Amino acid sequence: MSGLGVWNYLIIIFLMMTGFYMVISSSNLIKKLIGLNVFQTSVFFLYISFGYIEGSAGPVYVEGVDLYSNPLTHVLILTAIVVGVATISVGLALIIRIKESFGTIEEDDLHKMDSSL
């Protein structure tokens, strides 16, 4: 673990917490969604880090190389990225419609308009 050491994991944790904090603390729905995206992305990094083996080459067959990083996590995360994109777009579409029908995307204002939210 000398190349990257644990730094990548520290960064991932930092990103994860930043995203999570944004989701919880911001009142603006778009900011919430951005936070969610950051949170998800940190997990993508986590998976990609998992696949890396120290001193390995990318998972493309090359003559004379016999240590490859694990391609499976990358493939998994491709799927997860697609899912993430879909989630974010549904979220944004919802925000547009919330803006249309409530006239605001601030959660505090929404709460004021309707106590049952």
Next chain:
Amino acid sequence: MLMHLPVLVVLAPLLGAPVVALMRGSTWPWVLSTLLSWFSLLCAVLLLVQVQSQGLVIYTMGGWEAPWGIEYRIDFANALLLVLITGLASVVLPYARLSVEQEVGTERAPMFYAALLLLTLGLCGITATGDAFNIFVFLEISSLATYTLIAMGRDRRALTASFSYLIMGTIGATFYLIGIGFLYVMTGTLNLADLAGRLPAINESSTVRTAFAFIVTGICLKLALFPLHLWLPNAYTYSPSAVTALLGATATKVAVYVLVRFVFTVFGIDFSFGMEPLAEVLIPLAVIGLLSASTVSITQPNIKRMLAYSSVAQIGYIVLGIAMGTAMGLTAALLHVFNHGLIKGALFMVLGAVMYRMGGTSLSDMQGLAKTMPLTFWAFVIGGLSLIGVPLTVGFVSKWHLILAAIELGWWPIVIAILVGSMLAVVYVGRVIEAGFFGEAKDPTRREAPAGLLIPVWILIFANIYFGIDTRLTVDIAEAAAAQLMAGGIVR
């Protein structure tokens, strides 16, 4: 074809959804999706029969042997769930036609049916698959479909309800993703059966324990265990009636199934209950959840919302059964998964019929219903009695087994909590029935709901009674499923 049953259950709605989405009007999309759901139900029932004779059905996707390929692995637990999901879909879809025309509109109907099919697909997929990552993908498919479906509700609050579910649901799913990532790092496999075989050797590792924590928390968010239930009441209240019926009956149940699968099959009972304090965490939450949610139900003016809170309470019962960690408790939990699906499906559909005629589901809309809409009202009465757990209904069967499991362990305080929960159910169901009997109807000229809504409702009501009297089928399957799960899933 019989060989391909496990994948056909999932494939039918998957292939149907885009076709439905491209259609116009509301009739043809409805016809096609109803037929597809019936086809899925047929497959699920055949699959259950197969499981009953073989004990385990394994289907390798594309012929790639696990752990390289993805396999579908059907045992008693998921066969039962598949029948529940497809069965409910087969009843809700015929019902949806009228209710959707009124609540969603003809224009958006194709999209609605497509999303409903995707939801069914996602739920079936989660249940059928034997691959941890595959579960995540299907989880997100069903969730995305749910977000859109909730947002189609008439009330503008449906939008905010959908948005908060989106945030919570995504966090839950991401937690789950983190968890299985850790498991993959430790074992190099994502196949559930494979994981189950490899984990015991390394279950001292803190990574595995962290993975366990992430997965359980993530799933508990999806299954709305108190205090992670906050998304549920609004989501159920404001979505279109047909959606609420399907969601209330199946969505949280599938999450329960995933929890059971991980706790019992993947991690194994020794790890989950012996090394991790699963019971100590889940039991208080379940008890508080069932008591507090039942109490909150009593004061709800909107009956749909009341039933939503009741769902949170019922999840408490189910989790309680799981947390007992005994074959008996697990049997009770699985039984209640199935039975509560029937109860809540029926009740939410009744409310849909009330919505159709009265335009709302508040207590004042329910007043005098015994006179204006007697068939609808009596359906509610029977469903309500089943929810309380009166004999000859399914609710009684599951409550009986739950109490039996608690007594077997000598957990008397839990027995009391279960019974107090039932009493609270008497109160919240009772006030609706009383309003229906004695209340002055807002508009005495309102007629009975149309047959298109009533027939599906009564089919479910009869199921409530039938499975309450002849419990051999459900109890035997639940017992067999519990036995399989308790033995661990490593049988190959």
Next chain:
Amino acid sequence: MTANIALILALLIPLFGAVLIGLTGRWPNLRETVTMVTAVSLFAAVIRVLMGLYAGEDIGVEVVAVMSGVGIAFNTEPLSIIFAMVASGLWVVTSVYAFGYMRGTKEVNQTRFYVCFAIALFGAIGIAFSANLLTLFIFYEVLTLSTYPLVIHKGDAKAKAGGRTYLGILLTTSIVFLLPAVVWVYAVAGTLDFMPGGILQGNLSAVPATLLLLLFLFGVGKAAVMPVHKWLPAAMVAPTPVSALLHAVAVVKAGVFTLIKVMIYIFGSDFLAEVPYESIAVYLAGFTVVAASCVALRQTNIKRMLAYSTIGQLGYIVMATMALAPFSEIGAAIHIVAHAFGKITLFFTAGAIYVASKKTELAQLNGIGWRMPLTMTAFTIGALSMIGVPPTAGFVSKWFIMSGAFSVENYFVIVVLVLSTALNAGYFMPVIYNAFFKAEDVKPDKDHGEAPASMVAALCVTASLTLLFFFFNGPVLDLETQIFGGAP
């Protein structure tokens, strides 16, 4: 027709009767004929079962196996046939009475009334013939739920409040106490079948058994052991035929019947004798007897007074059962019959007075004996039976309970009996005295005589039964000795 088929018919007749009554609701005469035919054929079916029992036929039907070791199953034994006979026999009489009452008071929703009545009888017969505790529990709930619409029949605020108390208490006790008790028995014994000698011996240690006993005692809310008796006065808002048949006979007797069944066939007398603090039940029942009689003294409404009197009389039965002497057990079983005859007569008279004069309060009854001589004579007979004066039915059962108590030297039971006899006399005698020996305070607006003929006929029949039972109690006694042993 074998006795087995008769048993099945006895269950199906009231159920199909209910459906038919519902279908013929538009034609009152036809509807009432159907009710009558249903009641009579039910009684006939029960008699056929009784004959089968006498002939020693093997009677038992299993409908469906619900869980391993338990199912919905029916059979019969002396106790159950007595309960079934009383309930179905008096249904015939009550039906005659109800036609007069319901028409006389011009009640609404009469079809619903008759339908629910038939379903309630279905519940009662189901309880009587159930072969295991699960079946009994199921029909117990059927009886509770089917009587709720009858209690709230009037639909006004008072009926609603009464109905809420009624359903609240009966449902709460059955779910919170009875259900766990039943599940507990199943958990320890693995079966719920009623077996002579009980099924708990050797399966449960003594201290939990006390707890189980209390769960049953309070779980069977229909037996109205204080403090779970409140539902019975609340149920008095119902039309009088309901109070008469259901809340003096079918429902409350279902309660004590359940308790006796549990004590004899689940616990078993031998095991019960080993349970420490078993006498708690005797004291609770004894307290109920005395307290209910005291409360009855202070009532001003006829039906409420009768309700509290019922609570006290039920206490006799529970107390006698728990006293664990063969004689007092026989007394308890006989009192099910004796009290049924007496109390239904009293309720019938209360209803007759209401229909004829619209009077519901005790204070209004001065001098009414001369306007309604037959009714008030019947009332007197019923009251004497409650007190236990010969030659009425009440004397027979009291005599057995008393001799049982002497045989095990349980002086608490004796004191309670004596005390309650005095109290019963204390609240019934003034009513009789006022009715016959005081002049009317005010002349009623409308000069009235007896109630409609069908009602008077019904109450005369039950009053004569009360008297006749004193002389001809042999068959019941024979049946009882079959279970409890010991010649009288």
